[in-house]
Every structure is written in C-alpha cells, then in structure tokens.
Amino acid sequence: WYNAYSTESSTLRVGMRQGTLQLSPLFATTVWEAMVTNPLYSTLVERNPYNPAQLIASAANSWKEGITAAELGYLPPSGTQFSIRFFLRTDLFFHDGRQVTSGDVKFTLDEFKRIPADFFVPSTINIVGVNAPNAFTVDVHFKNKSPFHILAAGNIIPIMPKHIWDANNDGLWDAAKAEIEFDPM
Numbered sequence: 001w002y003n004a005y006s007t008e009s010s011t012l013r014v015g016m017r018q019g020t021l022q023l024s025p026l027f028a029t030t031v032w033e034a035m036v037t038n039p040l041y042s043t044l045v046e047r048n049p050y051n052p053a054q055l056i057a058s059a060a061n062s063w064k065e066g067i068t069a070a071e072l073g074y075l076p077p078s079g080t081q082f083s084i085r086f087f088l089r090t091d092l093f094f095h096d097g098r099q100v101t102s103g104d105v106k107f108t109l110d111e112f113k114r115i116p117a118d119f120f121v122p123s124t125i126n127i128v129g130v131n132a133p134n135a136f137t138v139d140v141h142f143k144n145k146s147p148f149h150i151l152a153a154g155n156i157i158p159i160m161p162k163h164i165w166d167a168n169n170d171g172l173w174d175a176a177k178a179e180i181e182f183d184p185m
Contacts, residue, residue: 024182025158026173029118041158042100044086044138045150055150059100059159060086060138065150072139077129080141084149088136094161102132107162109140109153111173123152 016032025037045063048054063086069075076083092100113124126146131139140153167174176182 024177025119025160026112026115026117026178031119034119038158041160042092043156043158044088044105044154046155055155057089059088059092059105060154061089062087063150063154066145067139072131073133074131076131076139076141079128079143082142082145082149084140084142084153086138086140086154088138090136094164096161096164098161098163100159100161101135102138103135104159104162105138106130106132107166107171108157108160110171111160111165112157115173115178120157123156127153 014035016035018030018032020030020033020036022028022033023037025034025041028034028037042059044058044060045055046058048056063084064071065082065084067083067085072083072085086105088100088102088105090099094100109124109127109130112120113127116124126142126144126149128141128143130141133139140149142149146152165173165177
C-alpha cells in the first residue's frame, strides 16, 4: 500500500484500478493510461467542474456549432453534414514555450483519425476533415450531426505539439514516435 499522505512535497500518489502498460497517447487503450497522459496536454473545451453538463473554454476561447459553408468561407469536405468552428486562445503555450496554434489542433485530429488510437477511435470516427483557416481558428467537419461532437473533438482528444510529434514537418507522426516502443515521457 502506498501512503497517500507522503511527507515528500514533490510526490503525488494516485491509486488506480490497474497499472499502465503504455504512456503514449497514440497507444493508450485504457482509461487509466489516459488518466496519466491526458493531463499533460490541453483540450479545446473542458467540463465545468461545478456543473459537468456544461462545457467551458480551455484551449478554445469559444466555438460555434452548425456553421454553414457561407460562414466558413469555403466548401467543406465532401460528406460534411455538420461543422464546428473553434476560436483558439492566443495566450496558450506548450511546456517548451511554443505557442499552441490551429496547426497543432489540425495535426492532432488528422493523425488520430489516420492512425486510430484505440482510446480515441469513437471521438474521430465521424470526423470528415479538419481545416485551419488561420493560426487561431479550427473548423472540424463531421459526417452527421450528433450532440456528442463537441465532446468528441473538443473535450476528449489531447492537443499534441506538432513541432515535437512531426519534427520533419511532413504532416504525419514521425515514424519512430508511432512505434509502440517510443516513450514520450
């Protein structure tokens, strides 16, 4: 048994139902693995801790659901039935000091859709495409309308730093980082 009341000031102990086998968000398969990795990254929106039925801003200042092609200013990807536009904060940075931009969000959603991480498949399965019309705006397009899309795209998937996970800047996870042996920690 671990002592949850350790006298070491730098120790946080959290009891979990089972251990973790993988600390890469790409290969997380259980809620317990996600509990370790997800707090390291931001999501677009969060649940209000005082009212979990309400969503509040996180990496996104605001969002607009059900935007039309006219509001988008471009034709959405073929098969789009519903779109959400997220307006990102301009004061959010990764731990290394790089600013979080729409390129990071687009990269993350595109790659979690392309390489279906077990834990995130339900969140990306309905995404048709993602556009980044400018550095702080992200449009997520879905196959059909659902009350859960804002949670899927905005609250479940952690925003990954593109400059780290795609160091060669080809728009894809670096091959070595997409291997199960890669330890991002």
